[in-house]
Amino acid sequence: MKSMKWKIFATLVVGLGLAGCDSAQTAVQAGAGETTVERRQDPAQVARGKAVYENYCLECHGDAGRGQAGDWRVRDADGHFPPPPLDDSAHAWHHPTADLLAIIREGSPQGQGKMPAWQGRLSETEMQDVVAYIKSLWSDEVYALWSELEQQSLEP
Numbered sequence: 047m048k049s050m051k052w053k054i055f056a057t058l059v060v061g062l063g064l065a066g067c068d069s070a071q072t073a074v075q076a077g078a079g080e081t082t083v084e085r086r087q088d089p090a091q092v093a094r095g096k097a098v099y100e101n102y103c104l105e106c107h108g109d110a111g112r113g114q115a116g117d118w119r120v121r122d123a124d125g126h127f128p129p130p131p132l133d134d135s136a137h138a139w140h141h142p143t144a145d146l147l148a149i150i151r152e153g154s155p156q157g158q159g160k161m162p163a164w165q166g167r168l169s170e171t172e173m174q175d176v177v178a179y180i181k182s183l184w185s186d187e188v189y190a191l192w193s194e195l196e197q198q199s200l201e202p
């Protein structure tokens with residue numbers, strides 16, 4: 047299951063001809079004309095998610111998910127990655143909903159990083175709401191690309 051998702055991710059990256067996240071903007075713009083995706087977002091849910099975000103996530107992931115000053119790809123003195131932006135400037139949008147929820151629930155893999163696990167501290171609904179808010183921070187183009195990835199991840 048896990049490796050399957052990575053394969054999908056790899057396909058998407060190759061498909062777009064992305065060398066890395068730096069070129070993401072260009073690729074996104076190049077693909078923009080071809081994809082139109084209707085956003086299925088409930089404004090009430092997004093508003094609830096924003097409140098959750100501001101209470102629990104903003105201190106690390108920054109205002110409107112813009113991250114912190116400095117490069118989120120450079121490890122800190124302890125060898126951990128800083129909190130990345132969650133808007134469309136980093137790679138949160140490379141994850142299908144189920145993976146975003148798993149990251150939020152479980153935190154950094156094997157407790158090896160500084161993302162806290164929120165299971166037991168946030169309800170499942172609050173986690174879903176905050177994911178809806180994060181998606182609302184993405185441009186239409188990025189949302190469209192994410193949406194393709196989401197579809198592929200849901201195929202059997």
Ligand code: HEC
Nearest residue numbers: 102103106127128129130137138149154159160161162176
């Ligand atoms: C104490 C700081 C801190 C707080 C508070 C925090 N995070 Fe994080 N988060 C991180 C770090 C650090 C990472 C990178 C994880 C790693 O390298 O293992 C991360 C990673 C993530 C990712 C993966 C992003 C990607 O591009 O793959 C998501 C999604 C995320 N956080 C969501 C949240 C949400 C939602 C909240 C609030 C409920 C939250 N975080 C609160 C520090 C934090």
